[in-house]
Amino acid sequence: MEGGVKCQKKIFELSIPADDEGYIAFECPYCGIRFKLEAEEFKTSSIIDLYCPACGLVNQINSFYTHEVIEKAEEIAMNHAIDIINKMFKDLECSARSNKFIKFKSNSIKKRIWQRIV
Numbered sequence: 720m721e722g723g724v725k726c727q728k729k730i731f732e733l734s735i736p737a738d739d740e741g742y743i744a745f746e747c748p749y750c751g752i753r754f755k756l757e758a759e760e761f762k763t764s765s766i767i768d769l770y771c772p773a774c775g776l777v778n779q780i781n782s783f784y785t786h787e788v789i790e791k792a793e794e795i796a797m798n799h800a801i802d803i804i805n806k807m808f809k810d811l812e813c814s815a816r817s818n819k820f821i822k823f824k825s826n827s828i829k830k831r832i833w834q835r836i837v
């Protein structure tokens with residue numbers, strides 16, 4: 720018998736939306752100020768750390784994501800989890816169908832829709 724369940728790592732790709740002028744917004748986790756960086760510059764250079772222009776805080780780039788971006792990331796992860804759960808229950812419903820002792824009906828969980836905050 721094989722021991723242990725292998726966990727699948729799921730990597731989500733999240734593209735941070737740039738505004739009409741091609742800038743990406745960031746938010747300082749310390750002082751809360753918002754500042755923008757050019758999306759092109761951001762793509763071509765391998766920036767790991769950012770610094771806040773107001774308070775000077777230096778931190779990893781992912782701590783400067785705005786709450787909109789974080790919400791979107793959470794939503795992508797959440798919707799993916801809902802997909803898995805819905806599929807699991809659907810499979811369960813199908814396998815229960817052939818069993819006359821079990822009656823099982825699944826209702827799908829609805830996904831959340833992320834609305835872009837302008």
Ligand SMILES: [Zn+2]
Pocket residue numbers: 747748749750751752771772773774775776
């Ligand atoms: Zn700051």
